[in-house]
Amino acid sequence: MRVRGRLFHGDALRFPKSYPLRLICLALIGAVIWLASEPEGVSEHGGDVTPFLLAFAVILLAARAGGEIFERLNQPAVLGELVFGILLGNLGLLGLQAEALRDTPFLAVAAEIGVILLLFQVGLECDLDDLLAVGPSAVTVAVIGVAAPLALGFAVSSVFMPEDVAWYAHLFVGATLAATSVGITARVLKDLELIEKPESKLVLGAAVVDDILGLVILAFMLGLVHSADQGTSASFSLMPLILIGVKAVGFLAGSILMSRTIIMPIISLVEHFKSKSGGIVLSVAYCFVMSALAELIGLADIVGAFAAGLVLDRAITKYFGGKEPLHRIEESVAPLCAVFVPVFFVYMGMRVELSLFAFPAVLVFAALLSVTAVVSKLICSLGVLDKRLNRIAVGVSMIPRGEVGLIFAGVGSSAMVSGEPLFSAETFSAMVAMVMLTTLLTPPLIARAFGRGGQGISPSQAAQA
Amino acid sequence: MRVRGRLFHGDALRFPKSYPLRLICLALIGAVIWLASEPEGVSEHGGDVTPFLLAFAVILLAARAGGEIFERLNQPAVLGELVFGILLGNLGLLGLQAEALRDTPFLAVAAEIGVILLLFQVGLECDLDDLLAVGPSAVTVAVIGVAAPLALGFAVSSVFMPEDVAWYAHLFVGATLAATSVGITARVLKDLELIEKPESKLVLGAAVVDDILGLVILAFMLGLVHSADQGTSASFSLMPLILIGVKAVGFLAGSILMSRTIIMPIISLVEHFKSKSGGIVLSVAYCFVMSALAELIGLADIVGAFAAGLVLDRAITKYFGGKEPLHRIEESVAPLCAVFVPVFFVYMGMRVELSLFAFPAVLVFAALLSVTAVVSKLICSLGVLDKRLNRIAVGVSMIPRGEVGLIFAGVGSSAMVSGEPLFSAETFSAMVAMVMLTTLLTPPLIARAFGRGGQGISPSQAAQA
Numbered sequence: 030m031r032v033r034g035r036l037f038h039g040d041a042l043r044f045p046k047s048y049p050l051r052l053i054c055l056a057l058i059g060a061v062i063w064l065a066s067e068p069e070g071v072s073e074h075g076g077d078v079t080p081f082l083l084a085f086a087v088i089l090l091a092a093r094a095g096g097e098i099f100e101r102l103n104q105p106a107v108l109g110e111l112v113f114g115i116l117l118g119n120l121g122l123l124g125l126q127a128e129a130l131r132d133t134p135f136l137a138v139a140a141e142i143g144v145i146l147l148l149f150q151v152g153l154e155c156d157l158d159d160l161l162a163v164g165p166s167a168v169t170v171a172v173i174g175v176a177a178p179l180a181l182g183f184a185v186s187s188v189f190m191p192e193d194v195a196w197y198a199h200l201f202v203g204a205t206l207a208a209t210s211v212g213i214t215a216r217v218l219k220d221l222e223l224i225e226k227p228e229s230k231l232v233l234g235a236a237v238v239d240d241i242l243g244l245v246i247l248a249f250m251l252g253l254v255h256s257a258d259q260g261t262s263a264s265f266s267l268m269p270l271i272l273i274g275v276k277a278v279g280f281l282a283g284s285i286l287m288s289r290t291i292i293m294p295i296i297s298l299v300e301h302f303k304s305k306s307g308g309i310v311l312s313v314a315y316c317f318v319m320s321a322l323a324e325l326i327g328l329a330d331i332v333g334a335f336a337a338g339l340v341l342d343r344a345i346t347k348y349f350g351g352k353e354p355l356h357r358i359e360e361s362v363a364p365l366c367a368v369f370v371p372v373f374f375v376y377m378g379m380r381v382e383l384s385l386f387a388f389p390a391v392l393v394f395a396a397l398l399s400v401t402a403v404v405s406k407l408i409c410s411l412g413v414l415d416k417r418l419n420r421i422a423v424g425v426s427m428i429p430r431g432e433v434g435l436i437f438a439g440v441g442s443s444a445m446v447s448g449e450p451l452f453s454a455e456t457f458s459a460m461v462a463m464v465m466l467t468t469l470l471t472p473p474l475i476a477r478a479f480g481r482g483g484q485g486i487s488p489s490q491a492a493q494a
Numbered sequence: 495m496r497v498r499g500r501l502f503h504g505d506a507l508r509f510p511k512s513y514p515l516r517l518i519c520l521a522l523i524g525a526v527i528w529l530a531s532e533p534e535g536v537s538e539h540g541g542d543v544t545p546f547l548l549a550f551a552v553i554l555l556a557a558r559a560g561g562e563i564f565e566r567l568n569q570p571a572v573l574g575e576l577v578f579g580i581l582l583g584n585l586g587l588l589g590l591q592a593e594a595l596r597d598t599p600f601l602a603v604a605a606e607i608g609v610i611l612l613l614f615q616v617g618l619e620c621d622l623d624d625l626l627a628v629g630p631s632a633v634t635v636a637v638i639g640v641a642a643p644l645a646l647g648f649a650v651s652s653v654f655m656p657e658d659v660a661w662y663a664h665l666f667v668g669a670t671l672a673a674t675s676v677g678i679t680a681r682v683l684k685d686l687e688l689i690e691k692p693e694s695k696l697v698l699g700a701a702v703v704d705d706i707l708g709l710v711i712l713a714f715m716l717g718l719v720h721s722a723d724q725g726t727s728a729s730f731s732l733m734p735l736i737l738i739g740v741k742a743v744g745f746l747a748g749s750i751l752m753s754r755t756i757i758m759p760i761i762s763l764v765e766h767f768k769s770k771s772g773g774i775v776l777s778v779a780y781c782f783v784m785s786a787l788a789e790l791i792g793l794a795d796i797v798g799a800f801a802a803g804l805v806l807d808r809a810i811t812k813y814f815g816g817k818e819p820l821h822r823i824e825e826s827v828a829p830l831c832a833v834f835v836p837v838f839f840v841y842m843g844m845r846v847e848l849s850l851f852a853f854p855a856v857l858v859f860a861a862l863l864s865v866t867a868v869v870s871k872l873i874c875s876l877g878v879l880d881k882r883l884n885r886i887a888v889g890v891s892m893i894p895r896g897e898v899g900l901i902f903a904g905v906g907s908s909a910m911v912s913g914e915p916l917f918s919a920e921t922f923s924a925m926v927a928m929v930m931l932t933t934l935l936t937p938p939l940i941a942r943a944f945g946r947g948g949q950g951i952s953p954s955q956a957a958q959a
Contacts, residue, residue, distance in 0.1 A: 318547075
């Protein structure tokens, strides 16, 4: 049907009318196209990107499905994203090819961008003044939250590890228990809409300090292993610790100073820009620069992203005298986070290998480590100085070891001493199991801890302290 | 100053009060941190990502600067992004290290995501009915727009190329002139707010057909070169052409059919989701799946992205009976595009090597190719069947060869026949120069062509044809 000036009459697009017939037509067209194609398309245009695009799309769909199912079960969406990631990563157990998906190039980068944007978003929503208002408690909670797991983990590992290893390997296991995963905790608190509570701000402050302390420990442990590998007795050295402490304090102090000195003049510049998207572009650029800076000086990129969010929050609020422009930035960041943050959690789940848990000794060790992990972090609730806060909630929120724990386990399992790996694959499996259990168990525990034990106190009451 | 419950008094953050003193403090802190750091940080946490984060941030800042400067010169922002990309990529001429920036891993992926999101956004904003309404003209404009450059390019190359090469090399040069860069054109028309004009829709339709035809030609040329390499006489084969034609038609027809058969049921599913970000996540996932599908069957990923945008536009509008939910998706896509699309244009500029233009024969050849490029596409304005439309504007809008032309030049320069490259580095430089000149000259020409020659006709008048 050719009508003058139109190639197709509008009605042609609704043909054929019957739904099953349309499905059949679609299938036929697909089959014809498939037969006409060679496995590698003749086009070299952006050919590298295709596996990544498919993997990204599959992950987004898995994240949506998992998140939706778990939210209908009244659990946080992030738990569903983790579980579906584990499912995706272990399709090999069902005979399906899963390694190609996990090892897709650039997927790890997309996941890293996801956790960076998550911490940036958390920083934007956090009020720096509230964070400093709980300062002393955050530090004490973090310090206990590192010391207790380190000691208890060392003890449990020395007694129960399935094989004989050197003393510093047990210390490494303890170190894996030391660091809270601020990514998981932040996401769970956001999903449960508890992020405004004073306990949450305390936890976030403590988790950031904890993350930094965890990196101090990692640096120290790597130095220890390195000197053991060189045959010198594994000795304790203060200098690296002091250097990292200096860097951490300097970075945070410098960021806060930067807020008035550099960022506010830049904001006044952006206000004169003609383009309306200048704000989000520069915010993301600033976040990435801060993340890279943090990495370059030996801290974690997520610490830089969190600091970037805090600084922008403060600078924009002070410049405009109100929260409205900040909310515009937060609205623009939200779609970026919605697309990238789930990739991080699904990717984390994909890196878990269920087949390693077929060994009984591993299961026992994993169970004991998990118990140790839970108990040692609950102890840190003793560090909460403000008696009106919900201590159990703080302790429980510090339990997840998701992201940083996995990094410790990965680094430790690839470290070599005199040609031998630091610890065995079974121990590595047990550590991963501990990380998984603490991560999976915590969100429901957090929900119950905040529900039980009263509502704590309101943010304004905490600010008056 | 320690106040009960606070680690720092609020005033401490404003100290020191004097601005120069604050800058000095910042510099001192930075110096201390620098001295305390080794070049490679001890943290292995996401270490791969740091160069990418820095490169991404630098590119975003360059894009903003370039876009802002050129907009104040009343030029489209995309031109600024291209120019600043060229500047960034050629810092080596000033003695600075530029290769590291250009070869950052994942940057090419981010650029590809940028052009995919751009075409997706264009597809979302395009109305499929308007596009089909100019159907016959789009096809004739595209066909002439491929045939004329191919013939003229072959002629000019045969006469003026600085060295002696086989006849199919000249044909390859002609093929490079054949394909319009829909990315550049779409961006310029958007920036100049001309995207709603019937001429723009005609151009976009013709550019998509042109892009597909260009890929047909590329596949054909590669087959030709391949058989020449194998010693058989380079012969003409119809079968690949027919296959690609089948694929292209099938893909587009299948997409339109998919709109009612698959997408609309999915939309009704999303409506029942609890999460409010389900829409943008599934839209991006769909866009990526379509892009990957297009690549897998031998078309270009940007064709898939454009089709995805068209399909979603149509499906959402029909499902809700209005444009409001579509605008919400467009608002969510906008920050993603704002962050990724500039990366594509800056990256394209970065791949241009200015040092190659030091040879006079190259300059002459480049100039002649550029003239040929402009003239041959202006000829295609004869293909505009609707006499009320602004023909010159259509012809001028088809001139840019930015993205696809660069791909042709890259593929051709790496193709080998009997161990010899298809054409020399000088010819490659000339081709790149032609691409650059047509890309840089077109936006002002488009602006003038639409301004002069009347306003054309309104979209509703065109729809009544």
